[in-house]
Amino acid sequence: DIQMTQxxxxxxxxxxxxxxxxxxxSQSISSxxxxxxxxxxxxxxxxxxxxxxxxxxxxxxxxxxxxGTDFTLTISSLQPEDFATYYCQQSYSTFSTFGPGTKVDIx
Amino acid sequence: xxxxxxxxxxVKKPGESLxxxxxxxxxxxxxxxxxxxxxxxxxxxxxxGIIYPGDSDTRYSPSFQGQVTISADKSISTxxxxxxxxxxxxxxxxxCVRRRDGYNYGDYWGQGTLVTVSS
Numbered sequence: 044d045i046q047m048t049q050x051x052x053x054x055x056x057x058x059x060x061x062x063x064x065x066x067x068x069s070q071s072i073s074s075x076x077x078x079x080x081x082x083x084x085x086x087x088x089x090x091x092x093x094x095x096x097x098x099x100x101x102x103x104x105x106x107x108x109x110x111g112t113d114f115t116l117t118i119s120s121l122q123p124e125d126f127a128t129y130y131c132q133q134s135y136s137t138f139s140t141f142g143p144g145t146k147v148d149i150x
Numbered sequence: 151x152x153x154x155x156x157x158x159x160x161v162k163k164p165g166e167s168l169x170x171x172x173x174x175x176x177x178x179x180x181x182x183x184x185x186x187x188x189x190x191x192x193x194x195x196x197x198x199g200i201i202y203p204g205d206s207d208t209r210y211s212p213s214f215q216g217q218v219t220i221s222a223d224k225s226i227s228t229x230x231x232x233x234x235x236x237x238x239x240x241x242x243x244x245x246c247v248r249r250r251d252g253y254n255y256g257d258y259w260g261q262g263t264l265v266t267v268s269s
Contacts, residue, residue, distance in 0.1 A: 044212065074253070075253055075254065077253070077255040077256070079195075079256075081195075086245055086259040086260065086261055086262055087187075087195065087245070087247075087256075087259055088259070089255060089256060089257050092250075092253055092255035092257075093252075093253040093255070096253075098257070130194065130195055132195075132197075132255070132256075134249075134253060134254035134255055137209055138197065138209075138211045138212065139185070139197040139211075139254065140197060141194060141195040141196065141197065142194075143194050144194045144195075
């Protein structure tokens with residue numbers, strides 16, 4: 044299995060802050076990396092696919108970068124509705140795996 | 151509008167069987183893989199397996215092989231996740247998700263089905 048790690052596991056930030064979340068794969072996954080946002084009691088929502096492509100309807104303050112084993116999700120200016128848990132997912136392998144998640148809460 | 155609508159919450163006893171469903175609409179159901187994702191209480195997301203409704207080709211993640219059965223009925227645009235003998239550790243929220251080909255990302259998700267297994 045390809046293992047995914049995320050850092051930090053949680054962070055506290057203020058509205059307007061720039062937030063960066065890192066995801067690392069245990070082996071190269073090219074650009075087969077996706078990011079999801081999940082709010083309490085809700086299904087995950089796709090934000091970024093193929094490492095850097097913004098899903099339709101997702102605000103442009105979200106961006107993704109990276110390839111190989113190291114990836115980043117950036118929120119350029121945190122908004123109140125962005126407080127949530129963020130998961131990366133590798134879709135390179137037949138057996139997809141998710142990172143453990145990063146919880147973003149209000150400072 | 152693409153939608154995946156899952157069956158309602160279930161409360162079962164250990165040892166009972168269960169089949170939950172995920173009905174797709176608004177797109178060609180036989181042309182996209184459907185995956186199942188488990189989320190145990192307070193925990194992260196786990197990819198369980200995937201099925202291609204067009205030909206019922208099914209792949210299971212190693213952790214779930216032999217523990218569940220994934221199937222689909224393309225005549226009614228519905229995918230299923232099934233257990234033959236539930237355990238308390240199967241208590242979780244289960245999501246179905248449509249997978250886009252190419253970079254294999256999940257673009258549409260069902261609302262989730264909460265399964266509670268308790269004696």
